[in-house]
Amino acid sequence: MPSAIVDIHPHVISPNEARYPRAPLGGILSDWARDRPVTPDQMIAAMDEAGVARAALVQASTCYGYDNALVADAVAAYPDRFAGVFSVDVLSADAPEKIRHWMGRGMSCLRLFTTGSTMPQQAGWLDDPRTFPAWECVQELGVPVCVQMHMEAVPQLRTLLARFPQATIILDHLASPPAKDGPLYAAAQPLFDLAHFGNVHLKVTIRNVRMIAEGGGAFAPYFRKVVDVFGADRIAWGSNFPTSDASLRKIVDESLAAMAFLSADEQEHIFRRTAERLYPSLAR
Numbered sequence: 001m002p003s004a005i006v007d008i009h010p011h012v013i014s015p016n017e018a019r020y021p022r023a024p025l026g027g028i029l030s031d032w033a034r035d036r037p038v039t040p041d042q043m044i045a046a047m048d049e050a051g052v053a054r055a056a057l058v059q060a061s062t063c064y065g066y067d068n069a070l071v072a073d074a075v076a077a078y079p080d081r082f083a084g085v086f087s088v089d090v091l092s093a094d095a096p097e098k099i100r101h102w103m104g105r106g107m108s109c110l111r112l113f114t115t116g117s118t119m120p121q122q123a124g125w126l127d128d129p130r131t132f133p134a135w136e137c138v139q140e141l142g143v144p145v146c147v148q149m150h151m152e153a154v155p156q157l158r159t160l161l162a163r164f165p166q167a168t169i170i171l172d173h174l175a176s177p178p179a180k181d182g183p184l185y186a187a188a189q190p191l192f193d194l195a196h197f198g199n200v201h202l203k204v205t206i207r208n209v210r211m212i213a214e215g216g217g218a219f220a221p222y223f224r225k226v227v228d229v230f231g232a233d234r235i236a237w238g239s240n241f242p243t244s245d246a247s248l249r250k251i252v253d254e255s256l257a258a259m260a261f262l263s264a265d266e267q268e269h270i271f272r273r274t275a276e277r278l279y280p281s282l283a284r
Contacts, residue, residue: 001264002271005252006282007047007055008085009172009205009238013037013063014070023065028118030062030243038242040074044081046241050249054282056083056275058146058238061113066098072105083108083279085146091130096137103143108279109170110138111146114153117243122150127159135164144168144278146203150176154190161197170201170236170278179212179222195229201278202230204270205238206251209258219258227262232269236278 013033014020022029038046040057047055057071064070068086075084084107088098099110114123125131126149138145147157147169154175160167177188185192194200204226212222227235237255241248259267276283 001256002268004053004272005051006236006272006275007052007239007241007248008170008236008275008279009058009203010043010055010241010248011038011058011060011243012040012043012070012074013060014039020064020070021067022063023067024062024118025065025113026062026119028062030060030116030118032117032243032245033060033063036242036245040070040077040082043074044078046248047081050247050252052239052248052252053272054081054083054284056085056108056279056282058085059087059111061087061111062116062118068102068105068107072102072107075106079106079281080284083281085109085111087111087113088134090134091125091128093133095131095134099134099137099141099143103141108281109144109146110134111172112148114147114149116148122152124156126153126156132163135160135167139164139167142168144170144201146170146172147175148172151178151188151190154194157194161194161200165199168199168201168278170203172203172238173205173207173240174202174226176207176211179208179217185222185225192225192229200230200234201274202226202235203238204235205240206244206246206255207240209254210244212258220261223259223262227266227270232262232266233274233277235270236274237271
């Protein structure tokens with residue numbers, strides 16, 4: 001059991017649509033944002049009930065698009081509990097200016113949303129040259145970048161890794177690799193091949209845990225390979241609450257049970273230390 005749990009992938013939604021207008025990317029509001037929204041105050045209560053010490057709130061792109069005001073306000077209201085992960089349109093000419101703006105609002109990480117529940121197709125703009133000024137900006141500032149993508153975008157990511165070798169990259173949901181082909185996990189090899197890039201980190205979430213469970217696989221062989229290839233010090237845990245349908249406490253319990261076979265030191269990295277290194281404001 002880790003000494004503390006830090007969650008780097010929850011989302012918050014406000015009922016105050018006048019103050020926080022909804023403008024989902026792709027034009028479709030996520031079902032979870034409509035059916036089971038969680039406010040920052042409710043998130044704190046859920047964290048307390050689940051034993052989560054601190055969290056990096058991730059911009060709800062399929063609710064608010066590039067308006068990160070709710071996450072920024074939540075970080076300002078609870079600086080001892082929250083860090084913030086913001087999104088900007090990296091294809092826009094003013095992307096570096098927007099990055100600096102949100103960093104000035106106390107945010108800690110940029111997120112690129114290239115696919116998701118309401119946008120199932122993998123976007124092709126990840127390595128578009130128009131994004132390079134934004135990448136130059138985050139590399140200069142030392143801002144980590146979360147990338148939500150599918151495995152088919154690995155070639156695009158490799159272009160960026162070659163051009164921006166100092167940028168810290170975190171792959172949401174392990175880049176959603178398949179896990180149904182048995183302990184060799186050959187279908188996930190493009191993910192494992194990224195391990196030699198020392199600046200690539202992984203975010204393992206309840207989505208990965210449930211993908212393995214629903215596919216009839218075993219947790220230990222899969223997560224053992226992920227940890228052996230990347231190292232626990234490059235892996236951090238995220239709940240995906242409330243996008244994933246369950247209480248935060250249940251998600252925490254499921255995640256801890258799935259990785260209970262790991263050593264105490266490995267669990268400590270995945271559930272706390274890696275998050276605190278990537279987001280220093282969460283190190284309390």
